[in-house]
Amino acid sequence: MAKNLITGGLGFIGFHLSNLLLEQGEEVTIFDVAAGSPLYRDINDKVTLIRGDVSNWSQVLDAVRTSGADCIYHAGAMLPPGTEQNPQAAFNINVNGTYNVLEAARMFDVKSVMFLSTLATFGRDVPSIVPNDAAQHPLNMYGVTKVCCERLGEFYQRRYGVNFRGVRLTPILGMGRVDSAQSAYIYKSGQEAAIGRPYSIYVETDTSIAVLYVKDAAWGLYDLKNAPEEKLSTRIYNLYGMTATGQGIHDAVMKAVPAARIDFQPDAKQIQLVHNLPEKLDDAAARNDWGWAPRYSLDEAVADFVKDIRSRPDIYA
Template identity: 30%
Template sequence: MERIIITGALGQIGTELTLKLREKYGEENVLPTDIKEPEDEQLKGKPFEILDVRDMDRLVEIARDFKPDTIMHMAALLSATCEKNPQLAWDINMGGLVNALELARESGLKFFTPSSIGAFGPSTPKENTPQVTVQRPTTMYGVNKVAGELLCDYYFEKFGVDTRGVRFPGLISHVKEPGGGTTDYAVEIYFEAIRNGRYTSYIDKDTNMDMMYMDDAVDAIIDLMEADGARLEDRNAFNVTAMSINPGMVANEIRKHIPEFELDYDVDPVRQGIAESWPNAIDASQAVRQWDFEPKYNLARMTEVMLEAIRNKA
């Protein structure tokens, strides 16, 4: 990778991905785009373009001027938001993906887009979920992700587009606060622990889901995109994860730093239903074998870093 366009650069992953890529490849070689101007001080006043990913003409115009060799397509609505407006979710998540893939095909670009554990469904094996397995999601978000995985494989097989992608679990970060995902409790709980010393979880106490700290997620994207393509038996939808946790486990870790922290529950049936349709713990061995995936953060280390960073913001 030498020159990179990022769509959805102000989203959950995009902000930190943009900063890391600029640090690694140079500010002038990374162009973030999104539907609104950045508010983050680290992005203000630096190269940035307004883009609705459904606008193919605008996407082509930006690429023509910037001349990238890689596009990282991060623009998408998240799981809970998709259920509130499934038609809009289809328009953005699938329409935007097709446009980005077409740009990659026409311009010979390397291509990355993330999938999610949301691509799995109730009939998927819950424990040690394989990379290739039953995928029958019951949410619009999940349908979008499965369709996206297949579409990226199609563009690789049919047109030779160098498509690559991972299935992310819940992602935890202190930089960008939650934006409509089922796993957002695992971010909110840290902020509320510092602000109020208590948290009410919308996910039930024994509901395990896979998670990763954002630094590991960003590193995974870059590592996969830099990997030797000859090693990749798969192209898209690599399972990646760092930990399988539930709200009680996070609370217990927080209490090592804030002993008086209180956790209670007010379960949201929509997000709880989505969570129960996903695996409890997935198998990331193919990512390890094919491109040396290796997360650095476990629950204990992540909790320490999260709490310290949020305290410093307060």
């Protein structure tokens, strides 16, 4: 049975990835700085939790050794706005944390290291559909740390043969996301509607943003991990789901929750931050090399997300 270690596994994507791996009959150990998560109520006894900090070398070493993992999904990270408020902590957690994971993988011959990167590694100096190998000049500390990690992972693959693979994700929608980064409206609109609270979308109706459903992100990681080595033309793949306008998100939520109370209260500062993000990633490499294709449209994603939230009112009480 495949043994997985998910750093940051108590978080939003880690939870959906845990579910997917358990459904596939695989073992899951979580390494997280947090003590627990209400998301895990129904699968708590199916996973092993090791509490620790990815920036702490001995804790990472110990977790990789005791888990006996043959695959590490490295999701543990600091995200915006925390990264921008405290860039030094962001470097320590994101870059040193990834170095610790790669070193431990090298020392214990872990078969695969899967990395979660982001479209925020690209600045505004890229084509409107961002190629997989576009120059990366990120505008924020979060993106800077993730570019460092991508290059570090590639180095470990070339120099030591560590099977490092990664995906660049666009902003993610799904149950359990809690951060307040610039893309928060893509999940808060559906979340607040599902639990019967009003919500104001802080971008314009025609502001566009790239969106991926969290279950597609989990499948992307899983499928890339299982792709034959000889099919891979790169170590890091853009994953793209769809581009949605503020109006498109509003309409998808109204379809899933007809009684939703959503309006628009545009905030120029937030809109500028959204404009800093590329709207489309070229995911041809992922499609061609290992058959990537998102399973959910925007309407399907929002409907599934709303259903998930309504099945877990305890999380939002």
